Amino acid sequence: MTNQFRDRAVARYVREAVQVTAVLRLPLIALIALLGPVVPVHEHWLPFLFQGLLVIYALISVWWVWFVWRRPVPSWAGWAAAVVDLTALLALCAASGGATSLLLPVFFLLPVAVAFLYRPGLTALLGVCVAVGYLLVWLLFAWREDHIDLPIEAYLYFGFLLWLTAATTGLSFVLVRRSQTIASLLAVREQLVTESMRTEERERQEFAEHLHDGPLQNVLAARMDLEEAMERTSDPAIAAAESALRDTAVQLRSTVSTLHPQVLAQLGLAAAITELAERAAARGGFQLTTRITDVGHPDCQALMYRVAREALVNITKHAAATAVSVELSESSGEILLVITDDGAGFDPSVLARKVAEGHIGLASQIVRVESRGGTLTVTSAPGAGTRITVRVPRSAGSPS
Numbered sequence: 001m002t003n004q005f006r007d008r009a010v011a012r013y014v015r016e017a018v019q020v021t022a023v024l025r026l027p028l029i030a031l032i033a034l035l036g037p038v039v040p041v042h043e044h045w046l047p048f049l050f051q052g053l054l055v056i057y058a059l060i061s062v063w064w065v066w067f068v069w070r071r072p073v074p075s076w077a078g079w080a081a082a083v084v085d086l087t088a089l090l091a092l093c094a095a096s097g098g099a100t101s102l103l104l105p106v107f108f109l110l111p112v113a114v115a116f117l118y119r120p121g122l123t124a125l126l127g128v129c130v131a132v133g134y135l136l137v138w139l140l141f142a143w144r145e146d147h148i149d150l151p152i153e154a155y156l157y158f159g160f161l162l163w164l165t166a167a168t169t170g171l172s173f174v175l176v177r178r179s180q181t182i183a184s185l186l187a188v189r190e191q192l193v194t195e196s197m198r199t200e201e202r203e204r205q206e207f208a209e210h211l212h213d214g215p216l217q218n219v220l221a222a223r224m225d226l227e228e229a230m231e232r233t234s235d236p237a238i239a240a241a242e243s244a245l246r247d248t249a250v251q252l253r254s255t256v257s258t259l260h261p262q263v264l265a266q267l268g269l270a271a272a273i274t275e276l277a278e279r280a281a282a283r284g285g286f287q288l289t290t291r292i293t294d295v296g297h298p299d300c301q302a303l304m305y306r307v308a309r310e311a312l313v314n315i316t317k318h319a320a321a322t323a324v325s326v327e328l329s330e331s332s333g334e335i336l337l338v339i340t341d342d343g344a345g346f347d348p349s350v351l352a353r354k355v356a357e358g359h360i361g362l363a364s365q366i367v368r369v370e371s372r373g374g375t376l377t378v379t380s381a382p383g384a385g386t387r388i389t390v391r392v393p394r395s396a397g398s399p400s
Contacts, residue, residue: 319343
C-alpha cells in the first residue's frame with residue numbers, strides 16, 4: 001500500500017507539471033506569432049509555410065490543454081509534449097529565412113519545461129536533443145543563406161545549452177528525491193490513519209456487541225418482567241417504569257446501530273445511507289431528497305457511511321436547514337457522495353485549523369478520505385448553505 005500511495009503521489013505531481021506546461025505553451029506561441037508584424041519573415045519553398053506551421057502548432061497546443069485538464073494524463077504525456085515542442089520549433093526555424101533566428105532563444109526554454117517531469121533521464125535526453133537541434137538550425141541557415149555565416153557565438157550558445165541540460169537534469173533529480181520523500185511521509189500517514197480507522201471500527205463493533213448482548217438484553221428482560229407485573233396489577237409506578245425501560249431500549253438500539261450499523265453489512269451502502277438520511281430528516285425536521293444508486297458493498301463503505309453520518313449530524317445540530325439532498329453513485333471506479341443543504345453555512349477555512357488542533361468531526365474525515373486516495377470537498381459560506389462532495393476509489397487498490 002505504501003508503494004501504491006507513493007506512485008499515486010508522484011503521478012499527481014507529474015500531472016500537475018504537464019498541465020502547467022500546457023498552459024504556458026500558449027503565450028509562448030503568441031509571442032512567436034508576433035515575429036511576423038515585428039520582424040519581416042521571408043518564406044522559402046512554399047508561401048505562408050511559416051504561418052501555416054504556427055497555426056497547426058497552436059491548434060495542437062489548444063487541444064493539448066483541453067486533453068490534459070479534462071482527461072486522465074497518460075504516463076507518456078510529458079515526453080511526448082516535449083518532442084512535439086522541439087519538432088515544431090525546428091520546423092518553424094527551417095521554414096523561413098534568417099529572421100527566424102530570433103526564435104533561437106526559445107531553445108533555452110525547452111530544457112526548463114521538461115525539468116519538472118520528474119524524469120531525470122528524459123530531461124537529459126531531451127536537453128541534449130535541444131542543444132543539437134539548436135546547432136543544426138544554425139548549420140541550416142549557414143548552408144541555405146549565402147549572407148549568413150556560422151558565428152562563433154553559436155558554439156558558445158551550444159555549450160550554454162549543454163550546461164543548462166546538466167543543470168535541469170540535476171534539478172529534476174532533486175525534485176524526484178524530494179517528491180519521493182514527501183510521498184513516503186504521506187504514505188506513512190496513510191498507513192497510520194488506516195490502522196487507526198481499523199482499530200476504531202473494531203472497537204466500535206466490539207462495543208456495539210457488548211451493548212447488544214449485555215445492557216440491552218437486561219433492559220428487555222426487565223421490561224418483560226414489568227409487562228407481566230402490569231397484567232396482574234394496575235400500579236401507575238410499574239407502568240411508568242415499563243415506559244422508561246421501553247424508551248431506554250429504543251435508545252440502546254439506536255446507539256448500537258450507530259456504532260455498527262447492521263444494515264451496512266447486510267444490505268450495502270445504499271440502503272444504509274438511505275436509512276441514515278431518513279432518520280436524520282425525522283430528527284432535524286427538514287425536507288429530504290435522495291438520489292441513491294445501489295453500489296453494493298465497496299471496500300470504502302464504512303468510510304463513506306461515517307462521512308455521511310458526520311455530515312448529517314452537523315446538519316441536524318447546526319445548519320437549521322429546511323431542505324437537504326443526498327446523492328450516492330458510482331463512476332469510473334469511484335464512489336461519489338454529495339450532501340447539500342440550504343442551512344446556515346460556515347467558513348470552510350476553519351477545517352484545516354480544526355485538524356491541526358486535533359478536533360474530530362468533519363475535519364478529521366478529510367484526512368481519512370485522503371488516506372484512501374479520495375477527496376472531500378466542502379463548498380460553503382455563511383448564510384449560503386453547504387455542499388459536501390466525497391470521491392473515494394471503490395477498491396482499496398484503485399488509483400486515485
